[in-house]
Amino acid sequence: MDFSLSEETKMLKSNAEKFMKEKSPSSFVKNILKEEKGFSATIWKEMADLGWLGLVYGDQYGGSGGDFFDLFILFEEMGKAGLPSPFFCSAVFAGLLINEAGDEQVKKEYLPGIIEGKKIMTVGLRNDRGLYDYPDPALEAQEVREGSYRIQGTRLLVPYAHVADGIVVCAKLMKSPPVSGPCLFITKSKGPAIRLTPLRTITGEKDFAVTYADFPARPQDILGMPGKGTTYVEKILPKLIALKCGEMVGGLSKVVDMTVDYVKQRVQFGKPLGALQVVQHYCADMTTLLDTARLIAYQAGSLISAGLPCEKEVAMAKAWCSDAYKRSTQIAHQLHGGIGFTEEHDLHRYYKHAKVSELDFGDSRYQRQKVAEAMGF
Amino acid sequence: MRFTFTEEQNRFRQEVRDFFQDELKAGTFVTKSGGLAEGSSQEFSQKMAQRGWIGMTWPKQYGGQGRTYVDKLILNEEVFRVQAPVAYHFLADRQIGPSIIHFGSEWQKEYFLPRFIRADDNMKFCLLFSEPNAGSDLVNVATSATKDGDAYIIRGQKVWTSGGHQAEYGWLLARTCFDPKVPRHESCSQFILNLRLPGVTVRPIINMAGRHTFNEVFFDDVRVEKRFMVGPENDAFKQIMAQMDYERSGIERLMQNYPMYEKLMEYVKRMDKKKVGEGFYSWVRDSIAQLEIEFHIGRLLVYYTAWTIDQGRRPSKEAALAKAYCNQYEQRLNDLATRILGPSSLLREGTPWAAFDGELAECYLWSPSYTLQGGSVEVLKNIVAQRGLNMPRK
Numbered sequence: 001m002d003f004s005l006s007e008e009t010k011m012l013k014s015n016a017e018k019f020m021k022e023k024s025p026s027s028f029v030k031n032i033l034k035e036e037k038g039f040s041a042t043i044w045k046e047m048a049d050l051g052w053l054g055l056v057y058g059d060q061y062g063g064s065g066g067d068f069f070d071l072f073i074l075f076e077e078m079g080k081a082g083l084p085s086p087f088f089c090s091a092v093f094a095g096l097l098i099n100e101a102g103d104e105q106v107k108k109e110y111l112p113g114i115i116e117g118k119k120i121m122t123v124g125l126r127n128d129r130g131l132y133d134y135p136d137p138a139l140e141a142q143e144v145r146e147g148s149y150r151i152q153g154t155r156l157l158v159p160y161a162h163v164a165d166g167i168v169v170c171a172k173l174m175k176s177p178p179v180s181g182p183c184l185f186i187t188k189s190k191g192p193a194i195r196l197t198p199l200r201t202i203t204g205e206k207d208f209a210v211t212y213a214d215f216p217a218r219p220q221d222i223l224g225m226p227g228k229g230t231t232y233v234e235k236i237l238p239k240l241i242a243l244k245c246g247e248m249v250g251g252l253s254k255v256v257d258m259t260v261d262y263v264k265q266r267v268q269f270g271k272p273l274g275a276l277q278v279v280q281h282y283c284a285d286m287t288t289l290l291d292t293a294r295l296i297a298y299q300a301g302s303l304i305s306a307g308l309p310c311e312k313e314v315a316m317a318k319a320w321c322s323d324a325y326k327r328s329t330q331i332a333h334q335l336h337g338g339i340g341f342t343e344e345h346d347l348h349r350y351y352k353h354a355k356v357s358e359l360d361f362g363d364s365r366y367q368r369q370k371v372a373e374a375m376g377f
Numbered sequence: 378m379r380f381t382f383t384e385e386q387n388r389f390r391q392e393v394r395d396f397f398q399d400e401l402k403a404g405t406f407v408t409k410s411g412g413l414a415e416g417s418s419q420e421f422s423q424k425m426a427q428r429g430w431i432g433m434t435w436p437k438q439y440g441g442q443g444r445t446y447v448d449k450l451i452l453n454e455e456v457f458r459v460q461a462p463v464a465y466h467f468l469a470d471r472q473i474g475p476s477i478i479h480f481g482s483e484w485q486k487e488y489f490l491p492r493f494i495r496a497d498d499n500m501k502f503c504l505l506f507s508e509p510n511a512g513s514d515l516v517n518v519a520t521s522a523t524k525d526g527d528a529y530i531i532r533g534q535k536v537w538t539s540g541g542h543q544a545e546y547g548w549l550l551a552r553t554c555f556d557p558k559v560p561r562h563e564s565c566s567q568f569i570l571n572l573r574l575p576g577v578t579v580r581p582i583i584n585m586a587g588r589h590t591f592n593e594v595f596f597d598d599v600r601v602e603k604r605f606m607v608g609p610e611n612d613a614f615k616q617i618m619a620q621m622d623y624e625r626s627g628i629e630r631l632m633q634n635y636p637m638y639e640k641l642m643e644y645v646k647r648m649d650k651k652k653v654g655e656g657f658y659s660w661v662r663d664s665i666a667q668l669e670i671e672f673h674i675g676r677l678l679v680y681y682t683a684w685t686i687d688q689g690r691r692p693s694k695e696a697a698l699a700k701a702y703c704n705q706y707e708q709r710l711n712d713l714a715t716r717i718l719g720p721s722s723l724l725r726e727g728t729p730w731a732a733f734d735g736e737l738a739e740c741y742l743w744s745p746s747y748t749l750q751g752g753s754v755e756v757l758k759n760i761v762a763q764r765g766l767n768m769p770r771k
Contacts, residue, residue, distance in 0.1 A: 001379065001380065001381075001382065001447055001680045001683075001684055002378065002379040002684070003378065003681055003684050004378070004688075005378060006378070009378070069378060260766050260768070263768070264767075264768065264769065271769070271771065272769050274768040274769055275768070275769040275770065275771050277755075277759065279768075280758065280759060280762035280763065280766075280768050281755070281758045281759075281762070283761075283762050283766055283768060284698070284701075284757075284758035284759075284761035284762045284765075284766075285758070287694075287698065287761055287762075287765060287766060288698055288701070288761070291678070291695075291698060292674045292677075292678065292702065295674065295677040295681060296670075296673070296674055296677060298378060298380075299380045299677065301378075302378045302379065302380050303380060305378075306379075306381070308381070313673075316669075316673055316674075319666075319667075319670055320670055320674060364667075365663065368662075368663050368666035368667055368670070369662070369663070369666070371666040371669060371670060372662045372663070372665065372666040375642075375665070375666065375669060376646065377645060377646065377662050377665065377666075
C-alpha cells in the first residue's frame with residue numbers, strides 16, 4: 001500500500017491544475033458552451049501539443065506510451081475544471097477502440113490524427129433511451145454484397161458529432177449465414193444517409209442524435225473482426241469507467257472546496273455559517289464522500305495501470321463515486337442557499353455533471369449488480 | 378500509488394494467519410464477533426509477544442521493532458478476521474505504549490515498555506477518562522488530583538471503564554489545577570494508576586446486551602506517587618489529542634463484527650433464490666453488494682490512515698473520518714443481517730432455532746455503542762470540520 005503519487009505524476013497533476021485554472025476559468029467555460037462548436041479549438045490544440053491526447057498510445061502513432069494512471073489523474077483535473085472538450089469521446093473512447101480492434105493500417109490512419117487533435121472522432125453506442133446497447137445493438141447493418149452493408153437506425157447522445165471526422169458505432173449484422181456477435185464500424189458523420197439532430201442537454205454540452213438511413217458501409221469501414229464488437233468494447237470498458245470516476249472525483253473535490261469556502265465567509269446570525277455545527281457536519285459528510293470516492297477511484301485507476309484484474313473494484317468505484325458525487329452536490333446546494341440556484345453561480349455545472357456521470361455507464365444500482373456477480377451471487 | 382502489498386508483507390500476513398489458524402485448531406480460542414470486548418488471555422498475548430507482535434511499531438531502543446503502521450495493520454486485520462483474544466495487551470499496544478513513548482518519563486519507559494512487549498503479569502490497562510458529567514465534553518472532568526508532598530491524592534468517579542474489572546492499571550485523566558481563571562483544557566494531568574491501590578473501587582455496569590464489560594470506578598483518596606504522572610502537570614489535553622488519533626485509527630472499528638460479515642456472506646451464498654422469492658433475493662443481492670463496497674472502502678480508509686502515520690503526519694482528520702465511517706458501517710452490517718435472516722436472528726445464544734446461535738442478536742444489541750465509544754460520530758465530525766477543513770469554532 002502506497003498512497004503517494006510518483007514525482008512525474010505529481011508534476012503532471014500540478015501542471016494540469018495550473019493549465020485548467022489559467023485556460024479554463026468558469027466564465028470561459030460558460031461562453032464556449034454557448035458557441036456552435038461547444039469547445040475551444042485553441043485549448044484543444046494546446047492539450048494536444050502537451051501530449052495529453054496521446055498519453056497512453058504507442059510512440060509509433062505519436063503517443064508517449066505512458067502510464068494509464070497519468071491519464072486518470074488528468075481526468076481528475078479536467079473534472080475539477082469542468083472543461084468541455086472531445087477528449088473523452090475522441091482520444092479515449094474512439095481512440096482506445098481503434099487501438100484495440102483496428103489493424104495496423106486502421107491505427108495508422110486514425111491514431112496520429114486523434115493524438116495530434118487534428119482528427120476528432122466520436123462514438124455512437126447508445127440506443128434511443130441513451131443506454132449503451134453494444135451487446136445487442138438496435139442499430140442494424142444489412143449485408144447487400146459480400147462485406148458491404150447498409151446501416152439503419154438511430155444513435156443517441158453522440159458527443160460532438162457535428163465536428164467529428166468519424167463515428168464508431170456497433171451494429172447487429174444482418175446476413176446469411178448469420179454472425180453471432182455485433183460488429184464495429186467507423187462511419188462518416190455527414191452525408192446524405194446521415195442525419196444529425198442537436199440535443200438540448202442539461203449541461204449544455206454538444207450531444208447529437210445520429211440517424212442512419214440506408215447508410216452505405218464498405219468493407220474497409222468495418223473496425224476489427226465482425227462479430228467481435230462486444231468483446232472490443234468490454235475490453236476497454238474498465239478504462240472508460242475508471243476515467244469517468246476520476247473525472248467525478250475531480251468534480252466532487254471542486255464542490256467540496258467551493259462549499260467549504262462559501263460557508264466560511266457567508267455571515268448569518270452574526271457569525272460565519274461554517275461556525276454552526278450542523279453546517280460543519282454537512283461539510284464533514286462531504287469530505288468523507290470525497291476521501292472515500294478518491295480512494296476507491298484511485299484504486300481502480302491504479303490496478304488497471306498495473307494490469308491487475310479489477311472488474312469488481314471498477315464496479316465498486318463507479319457505484320460509490322456516482323452516489324457520492326451526486327449526494328455532495330445536493331448538500332452543496334443546501335449549504336449555498338439561493339445563490340447556488342442561479343445560472344451565474346458555478347455550482348449548477350457540477351450538479352448537472354454529477355447526474356449525467358451517474359447515469360453514464362450505469363448508476364450505482366447497475367454497478368452493484370456487477371459487484372454481486374463478481375462476488376459469486 | 379500502489380494498492381497491493383509487497384511480497385514481504387504478504388509473507389508476514391501469511392505467517393500471522395498460519396499462527397492463528399493453528400491456535401484455532403488447537404482450540405485456544407473460538408471466533409466470535411466482539412472478541413475484543415471479552416477475549417483477554419495473558420497466555421495468548423505472551424505467545425504473540427514471543428513472535429514480536431506487541432510493540433511492533435515502537436522504536437528499537439525501547440524493545441520495539443520500528444516497523445511501519447501498515448505492517449501493524451496487517452497484523453491487526455488478521456487478529457480481527459478471527460477475533461483472536463488480544464484484549465490483555467491491546468490497549469497497551471495501541472495507545473498506552475505510544476503515549477508513554479511520546480510523553481512519559483525515562484523511568485516509565487524503562488518500567489512499562491519492556492513489560493508490555495513481553496505481556497508480563499499485571500500489565501493489562503484500562504482507560505479512566507469518561508465521567509458522569511464529562512462524556513463528549515471531556516474537559517469537564519471533576520476527578521481531582523491534589524498535590525500532597527511527592528504524591529497526588531485522587532478523589533472522584535469514572536464511568537464506562539471497559540475492562541476495568543480485569544485491568545491492573547488505569548490511564549487516568551484528573552484535574553490538577555483548580556484556578557477557575559485557567560482554561561479547563563489546561564487544568565488536567567494524566568496518571569498511570571494502579572487499580573490495586575487502597576481507595577479504588579470498581580463496580581460493574583451491565584450493558585443492554587446483558588454483558589459486563591463496562592465499570593464504574595471510584596477513587597476515595599487514592600494516593601499516587603508523583604512518578605506515575607505522565608509528562609508535565611496540566612499537560613493532559615495536549616497528550617490526549619495525540620493519543621486519541623491512535624485510538625481511533627485502527628481496523629477494530631471496522632472489524633469488531635467481521636465474523637458476522639463472513640457468516641452473512643456465506644448465508645446469502647447458500648440462499649435458495651426460488652424459495653425466498655425473486656423480489657426479496659434481488660433486494661438481498663443489491664444490499665450485500667452495497668455492504669461489500671462499504672466494507673472495502675472502510676478498509677482503504679484504515680490503510681490510508683496507517684500510511685499517513687508512516688509518512689510522519691498526525692492523522693487527526695484521517696483517523697476521525699475513518700472511525701466515524703467504520704462505526705456506521707458496522708451498525709448497518711448488523712441491521713442488514715437481521716433483515717436478511719429474519720426474526721429468528723433475534724433469538725439469544727443457547728436458544729434452539731437462534732440464527733448463528735444468537736451471535737447476530739448480540740451484535741445488534743452492541744451496535745448503538747459503536748458510534749459512541751472513543752468519540753461519538755458527532756465529535757468526530759467536529760474534528761473533521763475544525764481540524765481537517767479549518768472551519769471556525771465560533
